[in-house]
Amino acid sequence: MIEPGINSLLTKVDSRYTLVVATAKRARQLTEGAHKLTECNSDKAVTVAINEINEEKITYIRTKSGIK
Known part of the structure; x- marks a missing residue:
């Protein structure tokens, strides 16, 4: 099992999309x-x-x- 779990991570951001984008941008940095x-x-x-x-x-x- 991957730690931290997805449910734990989703309490830190407002959506799965935000989680993916924030993770990708930080990983690139x-x-x-x-x-x-x-x-x-x-x-x-x-x-x-x-x-x-x-x-x-x-x-x-x-x-x-x-x-828009």
Whole structure:
């Protein structure tokens, strides 16, 4: 089983879409050399990003309400 679970992660964001986008953007930052904000045993960028979101080390700002 993957930890943290999807239900735990969804309490930190407003939707699955937001979770995917925030994770992907943070993983890209980590791949490009950003420093980890959490103590994580993994070197995989996506795993680190998910743990940072779960520990509320990163946040997001919604810039638009939708496509018009």
